Every structure is written in structure tokens, then in C-alpha cells.
Amino acid sequence: MQPHVMKALQDWRAAWTVHERAAQDAMGIAFPALKPAVPPTGCCDVQMRWESPEGSGTACLDDHGRATIQFEDVPKDAVGQAMAEVFGVGWFEEGGDGLAGAEPGKYFWEDDSTYAEYEIDIGKDGLAQVAISYVKIEDIVTILDALETALNEARPI
Structure with missing residues (x-):
């Protein structure tokens, strides 16, 4: 490889590493319970994990700069509050009370403009599984912040 091309590629890689760290x-x-996972993570170079009485899961950044979160056993009221704050009610065809008032089942929405995928699986136990994939960092940080706020409001003082 020509030296000037190699230098340009090294510069790009250094900038990408800064981008990954900033993400x-x-x-x-936005969601302080998320802690960096120790490599190898199995999928993405940047992966974070959390586990608490309020749920558990992972967040990662793929090689295209898109984030994916997979959270389990999160109180559906907090998920519903966060999704309503970010999107409003109705994006998931969950009914007039939003996801917090939705019946058990899977609720899905795909963003045709960004190709992001959102799936909320509400269980009969009042807990939800949240799978949000291929989301821009700005969007996932907004969602994580709204979920953190909702969980904080639900915690006893």
C-alpha cells in the first residue's frame, strides 16, 4: 500500500476509535447502569452490559455506527413511559394508553427512513423485553435517558 494511503487509513481508524469511545x-x-464489557464481546467492538433488580441487558455499537440494545425484565410501566416520552403514543399500535397500558404481547415498529427496528415484548408478569436495533447514537441515547428517568421515578425514595 502506498505510504500516503496507509497514513490516510490510519487517520480514519484513529478517528473511528474516538467516535466509538464517544458513543x-x-x-x-444516559444510562449509568451500563458498563463497558471486556473484549472479546462476541459481536461488536463496543459492548456494554447492565444487571440490576430492574432488569438486565446489553447495548452495543456496530461497525456502521448504529446502536442495538437488548434489555430483559424491565418494568413495562417504565418502558411505556420512556417510549411515550420519545415517540408519543400509537407508533406501536399499542392502544390509547401507550405501552404502559398495553396488553401482553409483542409490539413492533420499523423506521423506514433509518431502517431501525423496535420490538417491545410485554409479558403477563408486567415486565418487558426491549429489542431496539440499528439506531443512530443520538436516538438510542435519547431513549436510554428517557428509560433511566422513568426507572428513577419508579424507585422508592
């Missing part, structure tokens, strides 16, 4: 920092600041 990881933003996700961790």
Missing part, C-alpha cells in the same frame, strides 16, 4: 460514553452517561 460508548454517551450511552453510559
